[in-house]
Amino acid sequence: MYTSKISGLGYYVPENVVTNDDLSKIMDTNDEWIQERTGIKERRHIKKGDGNSTSTMGVKAAEIALERAKLSNDDIDLIIFATLSPDMYFPGGGVRVQDMMNMKTIPALDIRNQCSGFVYALSVGDQFIKTGMYKNILVIGSENHSGGLDMTTRGRGVSVIFGDGAGAAILTRSEEEGRGILSTHLHSEGAHAKELSLEGPSTDHWVPEIIAENPQEDIPYYPYMNGQFVFKNAVVRFSEVINEGLQANNLSPADINMLIPHQANLRISQFVQKQFRLSDDQVYNNIQKYGNTTAASIPIALTEAWEEGKIKEGDVVVLAAFGSGFTWGSAIIKW
Ligand code: UT7
Numbered sequence: 001m002y003t004s005k006i007s008g009l010g011y012y013v014p015e016n017v018v019t020n021d022d023l024s025k026i027m028d029t030n031d032e033w034i035q036e037r038t039g040i041k042e043r044r045h046i047k048k049g050d051g052n053s054t055s056t057m058g059v060k061a062a063e064i065a066l067e068r069a070k071l072s073n074d075d076i077d078l079i080i081f082a083t084l085s086p087d088m089y090f091p092g093g094g095v096r097v098q099d100m101m102n103m104k105t106i107p108a109l110d111i112r113n114q115c116s117g118f119v120y121a122l123s124v125g126d127q128f129i130k131t132g133m134y135k136n137i138l139v140i141g142s143e144n145h146s147g148g149l150d151m152t153t154r155g156r157g158v159s160v161i162f163g164d165g166a167g168a169a170i171l172t173r174s175e176e177e178g179r180g181i182l183s184t185h186l187h188s189e190g191a192h193a194k195e196l197s198l199e200g201p202s203t204d205h206w207v208p209e210i211i212a213e214n215p216q217e218d219i220p221y222y223p224y225m226n227g228q229f230v231f232k233n234a235v236v237r238f239s240e241v242i243n244e245g246l247q248a249n250n251l252s253p254a255d256i257n258m259l260i261p262h263q264a265n266l267r268i269s270q271f272v273q274k275q276f277r278l279s280d281d282q283v284y285n286n287i288q289k290y291g292n293t294t295a296a297s298i299p300i301a302l303t304e305a306w307e308e309g310k311i312k313e314g315d316v317v318v319l320a321a322f323g324s325g326f327t328w329g330s331a332i333i334k335w
Contacts, residue, residue, distance in 0.1 A: 005180035007172035010064025013165035039266020043163030043291030045146035055096035057166035058142035077134035082117030082295040115323020117295030123184035141295035142166035163291030167299020196324040262321035263287035263297040
């Protein structure tokens, strides 16, 4: 019986720091509102000409993860790339990584599950390892949000929240029972697809149609979020899917050494922390520095927590995410 162990982690964020005060110069918002409602102090945005894109950031994170796993590019059997903001409409980011990293003609798969993209990607990778098909899998979550946000007062409910960045993990086959990814739990509820969505350009809304039919004040090619509805669903689904993972492994909240929630909103993380009666040491948050980086948020936070020595051999690490789709999921890992 094979299990998947995380053998390497890495992350990359663009150098350009955008503070809440910076945003208040271009839209009607302020540091107090953003911090109080979301916990965010600053985020990173790609700067035009700095060479960053969704796939290049993914490559930078992947290179660090590979080095830490003590593996070379040739050891990787599969790339799984989670993003909602690929460089191109098609093809996806995975093939760009395969090219930029000069990898063999290994398969590259893109995952379109937004904030839960990384948990979904980890789950897919885990299945390939469990069946014995692959030995080492590169899993990336990367987002370039800043280029696609409405940076005017009209878009402030969404645009102050999101940031750019990438995180990566190497999944490696192990025969050590009871270690590595113990289980993953995935869900979706498409009835709420439009509550957090970007409708166009798409086959529902091609560019000429958007231009012809939409007045400037109702542009469907910026992300839309029904914030309060998403918030209410998030807190319920986070708790459900963490419980599901704990129960499947006969664990209780007290057994959690580290919970890494998707960094959607500090208030959501704090709500979940309270529900499970977890101490500050049992939960890792870094939304204050990076905002919500969607598919990248969990691998960035996981890497930082690991770098800071907050995750040790034998620890029970829980990953949980909720977002657009709606989709949500958890992963229970014995480190
Ligand atoms: O990662 C994927 C999952 N995403 C999430 O989980 C996000 C979930 N939702 C949220 O985090 C919160 O709903 C937000 C942070 C997005 C918004 O917080 P809220 O407490 O739900 O605020 P709201 O949307 O109800 O807006 C309250 C007020 C409104 O003004 P009025 O109508 O009360 O006068 C907004 O126009 O705040 C106003 N507002 C802002 N004011 C200053 C909205 N955005 C801003 C802003 N700066 N950036």
